[in-house]
Amino acid sequence: MAVCLDGGRRIMETSPPIGYEECTLFVTRLFTGARLTAVRCLSRSLSMITSRLRTVRDHIRWAVSRFHEEDVFFGHGTDNAWDEARQLVLGALHLPWEIADSYLDCRLEVDEISDLQRLIKRRIDERVPTPYLLGEAWFCGLSFIVDDRVLIPRSPIAELIEERFAPWLADEPARILDLCTGSGCIGIACAEVFPDAEVALADLSYDALEVANQNIERHGMEDRVYTVQGDGFDGLPGQRFDLIVSNPPYVDAEDFADMPDEYQHEPELALACGSDGLNLVRRMLAQAADHLNEKGLLIVEVGNSQVHVQALYPEVDFAWLDFQRGGHGVFMLTAEQCRDHQALFQSKV
Incomplete structure (x- = not known):
C-alpha cells in the first residue's frame, strides 16, 4: 500500500504501487492546483480591497x-x-x-x-x-478631444501662448500657422488669445485633422480657424503668416527606442522623425522664409533634439526659450534670420 500527502490529507492507494509516470502526473496536478488556489485567493483579496472603496x-x-x-x-x-x-x-x-x-x-x-x-x-x-x-486633455486652460489618432497635448509652448508671445511678437498677428497641428491645440489656443487672427492648422495625417476639426467645432471657431492637409508646407503654396508655431515629430531613434510603454499608444508619425529626429525640421527651416511675413516669427519645439539642431547649424543664433513651468528645446527665429540663413538651411535638406 502506498501513501501520499495532499494538503495534509492522507491518500491511500491499494497495490500495485503507482509508477513514475503516474506519480509525476499527480505531482504536476497538485502544484497546478496550488497555483490556481493562490491566484483565486489573490483575486478574492483584491476584490475585498476594491469592495471597500466607496468614496x-x-x-x-x-x-x-x-x-x-x-x-x-x-x-x-x-x-x-x-x-x-x-x-x-x-x-x-x-x-x-x-x-x-x-x-x-x-x-x-x-x-x-x-x-x-x-x-x-x-x-x-x-x-x-x-x-x-x-478622451480629453487640457491645454492653455482649454479642453480638447483626444484619442490615439493624435499626440496628447503637453507642449511647453503653452506658456508662450498664455503670455501672447511677449516680448518677441511686437504686433497682433493677423495670420497664424500651427504646423503639425495634431489635435489643433496650439493653433486653437492661439486663436483664443488673438481673437482677430485667422489660424491655419496643418498636418500630414487625415486622421489627426478629423480630431482637429472636432476641436474647432468644440470651441466655436469655424469662422476663422481651418485645417489644411499636407506634408510640411506642401499644402500652403504662396501663403504667408505673421506667426508660425510648430510642435513637429522630433524624437531621435535612440530616444524613441527607450520611451516608456505609455508612448506606444501615441501615433509614431507624431513622435519619431529619423535617426536625429530632424527629418521634417530640416525641411521646415529650408522653407520657412517663403512663408513668413516681413516681421514674422518662427517658433519650433525640438525637445531633446536641441543638441542635434545646434550641431547641424552652429552658424545660426537660435533663441532657445526658457519656461517657468518646465520644458526645453524650443527655439525662435525671426523672418529676417530665416531669410539670411535660407541657403544654409536648404543645403542641409
Whole structure:
C-alpha cells in the first residue's frame, strides 16, 4: 500500500504501487492546483480591497498607491501619482479639478465604482495614458478631444501662448500657422488669445485633422480657424503668416527606442522623425522664409533634439526659450534670420 500527502490529507492507494509516470502526473496536478488556489485567493483579496472603496477620496488614494506599486510612468499632463490619480478619477466622474474637499467624501454609485476601477486597471495593465482613457486633455486652460489618432497635448509652448508671445511678437498677428497641428491645440489656443487672427492648422495625417476639426467645432471657431492637409508646407503654396508655431515629430531613434510603454499608444508619425529626429525640421527651416511675413516669427519645439539642431547649424543664433513651468528645446527665429540663413538651411535638406 502506498501513501501520499495532499494538503495534509492522507491518500491511500491499494497495490500495485503507482509508477513514475503516474506519480509525476499527480505531482504536476497538485502544484497546478496550488497555483490556481493562490491566484483565486489573490483575486478574492483584491476584490475585498476594491469592495471597500466607496468614496471619491477612496479611489484617488487607492489609485495613487497602485500607480506607485506598479511603477506607472507620468508624462502626459501630470508628473506625479497624486495628480495622475486625481485627473483620472475626477475626469471619469465629470467633476471639476478644483472641487471642494467635502465632495471627495461623497459615496459613489455602483456603476461609477465599476467604471473607475476598470479605467484604473487599464491605466496600470495596458499603460494607456489617462487623457486617452478620458478622451480629453487640457491645454492653455482649454479642453480638447483626444484619442490615439493624435499626440496628447503637453507642449511647453503653452506658456508662450498664455503670455501672447511677449516680448518677441511686437504686433497682433493677423495670420497664424500651427504646423503639425495634431489635435489643433496650439493653433486653437492661439486663436483664443488673438481673437482677430485667422489660424491655419496643418498636418500630414487625415486622421489627426478629423480630431482637429472636432476641436474647432468644440470651441466655436469655424469662422476663422481651418485645417489644411499636407506634408510640411506642401499644402500652403504662396501663403504667408505673421506667426508660425510648430510642435513637429522630433524624437531621435535612440530616444524613441527607450520611451516608456505609455508612448506606444501615441501615433509614431507624431513622435519619431529619423535617426536625429530632424527629418521634417530640416525641411521646415529650408522653407520657412517663403512663408513668413516681413516681421514674422518662427517658433519650433525640438525637445531633446536641441543638441542635434545646434550641431547641424552652429552658424545660426537660435533663441532657445526658457519656461517657468518646465520644458526645453524650443527655439525662435525671426523672418529676417530665416531669410539670411535660407541657403544654409536648404543645403542641409
